Amino acid sequence: MICRNISSCYAQRDRNFFLSLLSKATSLSHLTQTHAQIILNGYQNDLATVTKLTHKFSDLKAIRHSRDLFLSIPKPDLFLFNVLIRGFASNASPLSSLSLYTHLRKNTSLNPDKFTYAFAISAASGFKDEKYGLLLHAHSIIDGLGSNLYVGSIIVDFYFKFSRVELAQKVFDGMPEKDTVLWNTMISGLVRNCYYADSMRIFRDMVMGGTAFDSTTLATELPALAELQELKAGMGIHCLALKVGFHSDVHVLTGLVSLYSKCRELETARLLFGHITQPDLICYNAMIAGYTCNNETVSSVSIFRELLASGEKVNSSTIVGLIPVSSPFGHLQLTGSLQTFCVKSGIVSHPSVSTAFVTVYCRLNEIELARQLFDESSEKTLASWNAMIAGYTQNGLTETAISLFREMMSEFSPNPVTVTSILSACAQLGAISLGKWVHGLIKSKNLESNIYVLTALVDMYAKCGSIVEARKLFDLMTEKNVVTWNAMISAYGLHGDGHEALKLFTEMLHSGIQPSGVTFLSVLYACSHAGLVREGEEIFHYMVHNHGFEPLAEHYACMVDILGRAGKLEKALEFIKEMLVEPGPAVWGALLGACMIHKETELARVASERLFELDPENTGYYVLLSNIYSADRNFPKAASVRQVVKNRNLAKTPGCTLVEIDETPHVFTCGDQSHPRATEIYRMLDKLTGKMMEAGFQTETVTVLHDVEEEEKELMVKVHSEKLAIAFALIETAPGTEIRIFKNLRVCLDCHNATKFISKITERVIIVRDANRFHHFKDGVCSCGDYW
DNA sequence: TTAGGGTTAG
Structure with missing residues (x-):
């Protein structure tokens, strides 16, 4: 009796001895040695010991050992099943994990418990397809574990991982009881899915509802406030952390560092960073990213050096935070040396790193370097595409952007970011049929609730000429931000409807949305293109005095444009003299344009002299000045200006016009003979010219540009591309059909006049988008009121 | 009937 007691006592202690030994094991060799000891002492069939061993092997990434141990046990219990299901899940083997779960259900009499579901569902989040998790969620409800807090938290987290925010919310709302972890899971999911404002609401509900929060709660909510630049709310959390003693928690401190640096409170951020006794990699990363996003590149690099000196390893976030994506100007060299570092350390192969490099090179207009990096990157993510x-879109290489998009479609399904940039490409190109196709794609992918996507759609329809379609979409949008309003206001400006733009601006103010600099610019722009001088002046006054907005160079340029076009050139010049900022090329350019309309040669000379100093590469100004001299019959001067262009090899951008017939684009250049239907087109043009002459049309080229060199004369005899496009559209479309054409340059006076006549003779509505705006021609009248 | 498994965070 005594003997048995003693032996069982020894056995007990020995097993505990092994169990505690296993708990302490930190390396695989250590663990294998312990395993050998376990076998030598005859504990290889002891469930508790084997389970702990299985667990340890999987934690040390030796999942095969775990599996072998499991297989060595003739009748594993639920506990051991659970440990291995978790092991597979955490070792990137979700399929094995779920197979084991299925095996458990089908071939044993064991019943899955909360652990089984927790582990199996986390395995399910490792798949691309969400169906496994949905199924497991259903199983867990059937097994009566649907309202278990532990399982519930994991299910909520699962839905957030698949961006199924509404489903996550539904599960969260349906939980009869909520603990701190569940609330935290909800907040973190919202933050990770960029639902920052919602996360603030949930955080408030949690605190107000009396649920105990912990340091995790605060650390989770802080990044949301950082993103929203909610300094006040962030400081509230800071106070809360101080009050309850979480202020030295490293997670909370790191969150505060991010918050203060995103809110431009760099000194506070740096101070807090200094308070962290042993900053880890993530702290360093937060501080580095904080400096970078405030364009404090030098400080950013110095923290980076500190990190390297600390011996801590660098990861992809470090590099991403260090790449000056937001303000790359002048940082080509830094980017280059950073890239060399990343190539050496192998970090460059990380998708987020190469994506950041692609982005920064694109911003630096180093599009070829970007493309090279993109092509070389082994693992392309949706983000890198x-x-x-x-x-490409931002650099105006729209066709390349579109062809790359088509290529991407075979590998990835587009997300809101993809469709937003591709819509911008469509808008730039005037590619309405592609835009409509993308709209269809948006519907089929359920991206219609995204405000960015919808705003891009409004912009695309407006810029492709369908202002009615744009407005319809705009009116249907339940949520509108300042960008949405700006897009619609500038759309009316673009189409020459200044009054509607002003009406919308008033509506915007009533809706409570704060206008931005772009809003004012869009309104002023609309006034300028509609000749609304008084209204423009009022808006400018309102902007400065009622709204306290400091006008930027663009706003001044727009005012100069408004005054100048209206013939108030002296007032425009006065306005320039009173500007608080240095007048740049845009301001003088606007004045020069006005001088062109009103044939003010002397003032034109003043403006262009300033322009040649400020922007010597821009051909447009030379052409304008030369035209002014010609109009003033000062032909020698006109010729000498053009000679400057020639001497400097500043080439004029060749004009071209696009017209879509049955969704096929046709591009015409000046005097183009290359179109297969060229003969018919020119015949149609002859017929039209005859009728136009009968109706009183006079060609304008002779009067405006009298003294031209032989070469240019020939060019002028050639027909401008927009006329060819219109003639072709007339042949190809049924009578009464609206014609839409897109020109890359500003439409010339002669073509503008001709189009008016054509619209009357043929009884067609003709919509022309030129480099600046839209012209709607109908019955011989243009919507711009000859004011462009 | 005891051991052995746990979700959220900067």
Whole structure:
């Protein structure tokens, strides 16, 4: 009796001895040695010991050992099943994990418990397809574990991982009891899915509802406030952390560092960073990213050096935070050396790193370097495709952007970012049929609730000439931000409807949305293109005095444009003299344009002299000045200006016009003979010219540009591309059909006049988008009121 | 009937 007691006592202690030994094991060799000891002492069939061993092996990434141990046990219990299901899940083997779960359900009499579901569902989040998790969620409800807090938290987290925010919210709302972890899971999911404002609401509900929060809660909510630049709310959390003693928690401190640096409170951020006794990698990353996003590149680099000196390893976030994506100007060299560092350390192969490099090179107009990096990156993510496509779009290489988009479609399903940039490409190109196709795609992918996507759609329809379609979409939008309003206001400006733009601006103010600099610019722009001088002046006054907005160079330029076009050139000049900022090329350019309309040669000379100093590469100004001299019959001067262009090899951008017939684009250049239907087109043009002459049309080229060199004369005899496009559209479309054409340059006076006549003779509505705006021609009248 | 498994965070 005594003996048995003693032996069982020894056995007990020995097993505990092994169990505690296993708990302490930190390396695989350590663990294998312990395993050998376990076998030598005959504990290889002891469930508790084997389970702990299985667990340890999987934690040390030796999942095969775990599996072998499991297989060595003839009748594993639920506990051991659970440990291995978790092991597979955490070792990137979600399929094995779920197979084991299925095996458990089908071939044993064991019943899955909360652990089984927790582990199996976390395995399910490792798949691309969400169906496994949905199924497991259903199973857990059937097994009566639907309202278990532990399982519930994991299910909520699962839905957030698949961006199924509404489903996550539904599960969260349906939980009869909520603990701190569940609330935290909800907040973190919202933050990770960029639902920052919602996360603030949930956080408030949690605190107000009396649920105990912990340091995790605060650390989770802080990034949301950082993103929203909610300094006040962030400081509230800071106070809360101080009050309850979480202020030295490293997670909370790091969150505060991010918050203060995103809110431009760099000194506070740096101070807090200094308070962290042993900053880890993530702290360093937060501080580095904080400096970078405030354009404090030097400080950013110095913290980076500190990090390297600390011996802590650098990860992809470090590099992403260090790449000056938001303000790359003048940082080509830094970017280059950073890239060399990343190539050496192998970090460059990380998708987020190469994506950040692609982005920054695109911003630096180094599009070829970006493309090279993109092509070389072994693992392309949706984000890297998006970066490259957006890069092309932003650099005006719209066709390349579109062809890359088509290529991407075979590998990835587009997300809101993708469709937003591709819509911008469509808008730039005037590619309405592609835009409509993308609209269809948006519907099929359920991206219609995204405000960015919808705003881009409004912009696309407006810029492709369908202002009615744009307005319809705009009116249907339940949520509108300042960008949405700006898009619609500038759309009316673009189409020459200044009054509607003003009406919308008033509506916007009533809706409570704060106008931005872009809003004022859009309204002023609309006034300028509609000749609304008084209204423009009122808006400018309102902007400065009622709204306290400091006008930027663009706003001044727009005012100069408004005054100048209206013939108030002296007032425009006065306005320039009173500007608080240095007048740039845009301001003088606007004045020069006005001088062109009103044939003010002397003032034109003043403006252009300033322009040649400020922007010597821009051909447009030379052409304008030369035209002014010609109009003033000062032909020698006109010729000498053109000679400057020639001497400097500043080439004029060749004009071209696009017209879509049955969704096929046709591009015409000046005097183009290359179109297969060229003969018919020119015949149609002859017929039209005859009728136009009968109706009183006079060609304007002779009067405006009298003294031209032989070469240019010939060019002028050639027909401008917009006329060819219109003639072709007349042949190809049924009588009465609206014609839409897109020109890359500003439409010339002669073509503008001709189009008016054509619209009357043929009884067609003709919509022309030129480099600046839209012209709607109907019955011989243009919507711009000859004011463009 | 005891051991052995746990979700959220900067």
